[in-house]
Amino acid sequence: MEYRSLGSSGLKVPALSFGTGTFAGSGPLFGAWGRTDVAEARRLVDICLESGVNLFDSADVYSEGASEEVLGAAIKGRRGEILISTKAGLPTGEGANDRGTSRSRLIQVVDDALRRLGTDYIDIFQLHAFDASTPIEEVLGTLDTLVTAGKLRYVGVSNFSGWQIMKSLAIADRHNLPRYVANQVYYSLIGRDYEWDLMPLGADQGLGALVWSPLGWGRLTGKVRRDRPLPELSRLHDTADFGPPVDNEHLLKVIDALGEVAEETEKTIPQVALNWLLRRPTVSSVIIGARNEEQLRQNLGAIGWSLTDQQIEKLDKASLKEAPYPHFPYRRQEGFALLDPPLAG
Template sequence: MEYRNLGRSGLKVPALSFGAGTFGGSGPLFGAWGNTDVGEASRLVDICLEAGVNLFDTADVYSDGASEEVLGAALKGRRDAVLISTKAGLPMGEGPNDAGTSRFRLIRSVEDALRRLGTDYIDILQLHAFDAFTPVEEVLATLDTLVRGGKVRYVGVSNFAGWQIMKSLAAAEKHGWPRYVANQVYYSLVGRDYEWDLMPLGADQGLGALVWSPLGWGRLTGKVRRGAPLPETSRLHETAGFGPPVEDEYLYGVVDVLEGIAGETGKTVPQVTLNWLLQRPTVSSVIIGARNEDQLRQNLGAVGWSLTDEQIGRLDAASAVTAPYPHFPYRRQEGFARLNPPLAG
């Protein structure tokens, strides 16, 4: 397994990490992902550690805390061998203080996560969404308290806009509070919006991308093909509405190229997809999920080899979309591009 620095921090993380969204699954979204129990989770953790995958990602909102509980039980007795990443901030109830990242909520959320995970500290705590009702100074001062108290080691964000991250980083710089070093983002061959603002920001400010849903909400598993019905086992039947839409012809064009390269390399469509992501700028780790051992072992096959430049170029071309303003001049007009060369694509 290859290990990379998490952004501009000194923490080394594996190129592939494991997402525990399937653990203890319940509800319309997480129940569709899977409902892995402690026994199954322990076996998946075994396979991950054998392959060098030692970073496990979860969130308090995943199945109302059940994911953290199952993950904590599966990691019992081997806490020192792993890194745990979790997220907080999304609603966990109907009460006025059951959502957001106020000092009250953040401290309580961390205490609850530590209890569910059965640990004394969280290696990477990420804010699951920007809270427009809480001043960034209050959020960052609270994170500083948690870091100084030894309950959190590193901090990051997820689902933030670029200006929200920069506002927070400016406040952290001014007051000497912990800077965000991780940005957990949606990024895939059929979802490249990360490249417009957040990737250049990450490169400039030292945030490493932890990529979620790298297979485009199940669209790039190799099971979705032109002219064929959606497989009965596809989780897209239940989860498609939770993610960004993808036009059919665009998807099929990307899948056509993926299948061709899979044939050339002797790899699977998911392995080719994940390998493409691993070669993108600012990507520290790609979070893979699995409902069973076969899926996990297949995804682990994305490392240890590399696509050629020519193959990457074909995938780039097949998945390219017109950038939104003000980005499109920088991609299409020579004068702009000379001043701001793209990091990717």
């Protein structure tokens, strides 16, 4: 397994990490993802650790906290081998204080997560969404309290816009408060919006990307093909409306290119899609998921080899979309991109 720095921090994380959204699945979304129980989760954790994948990601909204409970039970007795990443901030109830990242709520949700996970610290804690109703100074001050108490080791964000991150970092620098080092983002061959703003921000400010839904909400698993209807039992029938939208013709164009590269490399479509992401700037870890051992082992096959420059170019060309204003005029200027390879592909 390859290990990378998490942004500008000293923490090393595996290039592939494991997402536990399938653990204890319940409800219309997470129930469709999977219903992994403790015994199955323990087996998946075993396989991950054997392969060097030691980072496990969860959230308090995954099956109303049950995902964290199953993860905690599955890792019992081997906490020292494992990095835990979890998130909080989205609504978990109907009460006025059951959402957001106020001081009162952050202290409570962190204590609740620690209890469910069966641990006394969280390695990477991310705010699951920006809370416009709470002053950023209050949020960061509370995170500072929790870090000082030893309950959190590193902090980050998820689903923030660029200005929300930059304002938070500026306030952190001004008041010597914890700086975000992780940005958990949606990024895939059919969803490259991350490159337009958040990727150059991450490179400039030292935020490492933890990539969620790297297979485009299940659309790049190889089950969807131009000449093949969506399988009747596919979870996409139940969950597509929850995920980022994608134009059907653009999706098929990307899948066509993935299919060609998969044949050339003798790899699967998901392995090619994941390997492409592993080559992208600022990516610290790609979060893979699996409902069973077979899916997990297939996804683990995305590492240990590399696409050729020509294959990357083919995938870049098929997946490229024109960046929106104000990005597109500058992306056309040679040498403008801050990162290498160019962000636009």
